[in-house]
Amino acid sequence: MSRRSIGIIVNGVTGRMGYRQHLVRSLLAIREQGGLALPDGTRIWPEPILVGRDEGRLRAVAERHGLTDWTTDLAAALVREDAEIYFDAQVTQQREKAIRQAIEAGKHIYTEKPLAESSAAAMELVRAADAAGIRTGVVQDKLFLPGLRKLKRLIDGGFFGRILSVRGEFGYWVFEGDWQPAQRPSWNYRASDGGGIVMDMFPHWQYVLEELFAPVQAVTCLAATHVPERVDEAGRSYPATADDAAYGIFELDGGIVAALNSSWCTRVHRDELVEFHVDGTEGSAVAGLRRCRVQHRAVTPKPVWNPDLPATEDFRAQWTEVPDNEEFDNGFKVQWEAFLRHVVAGAPFGWDFLAGARGVQLAELGLRSAREGRRVEVPELTR
Incomplete structure (x- = not known):
């Protein structure tokens, strides 16, 4: 050898x-x-x-x-x-x-x-x-995460029928740096240093959406700076000029709609730091970093809206875990x-590099959408 x-x-x-x-x-x-x-x-x-x-x-x-x-x-x-x-x-x-x-x-x-x-x-x-x-x-x-690989297996196997929509939640609370050290470097929150969650996360969303579902045709984005002041690694206060949260709607080929929220200003009440909820005509799935759970059309319960009575159903228990079926490496x-x-x-x-350029393009167009307050179409990048 x-x-x-x-x-x-x-x-x-x-x-x-x-x-x-x-x-x-x-x-x-x-x-x-x-x-x-x-x-x-x-x-x-x-x-x-x-x-x-x-x-x-x-x-x-x-x-x-x-x-x-x-x-x-x-x-x-x-x-x-x-x-x-x-x-x-x-x-x-x-x-x-x-x-x-x-x-x-x-x-x-x-x-x-x-x-x-x-x-x-x-x-x-x-x-x-x-x-x-x-x-x-x-x-x-993200394409190689166990949860998304299980999701890709479901898509390739036709589990969803016609995919209708994707809802994504990503983020956690990044401490301001005053009474607890921040989990991310301070440059992430300064626009002059190339910081911002749109440029950080939209390139990820571009390849996840394109590789798993369909190419992005248009984006509508609202970017926000929720925490205006933070404390850097040396203990100095500084103005946070970059976006620390972004709320995006992505229109995909085939009529699929994806709504993805990205935030460094949210406290986690979900099973994993990122989760994608996919709905299709034949079934739905919730995929995170490692786990993926499904509910097929044939076993979907029939909830009835009644705000006058407390909920008695354990909705999470009505979903089935997708097995690993293989060993997932880093x-x-x-x-x-x-x-x-x-x-x-x-x-x-x-x-x-062309795949990477498409990610930069989506982040750039997301920032333009937020700046101009409008929907922006995504042109095709070619060599």
């Missing part, structure tokens, strides 16, 4: 997502399982090259995991011949410049979303990568494995 080592520049590894999901739970987890096996018996062996701006934090991450290859000099990492892939998990404002450098260096590129701060910039990256002949990928991790790791197979063996990979 041969080993195929592949150098991967991991930029932004000291951040929450870059460290926890991409380094520890993906690349290092692949190494812990003995590499990624290809059909011919070869095993892909990731060799992380850690990149960041804070030397102390970078060194601490490397020492914690027994890694020795790290640098604060991105340009030096990009000229290395053994580094075949560039991965970006930086803050959004730093991403476009670094990706352009990686394109010029001829690296294959995998990146967190959003791909860029505007759809025009994202499409420039699409065309530059095409011209360079490199392979590209954008993280679309969603970030699963997509990393797919991208590595794509780069090394040419395996199909459907989530390239």
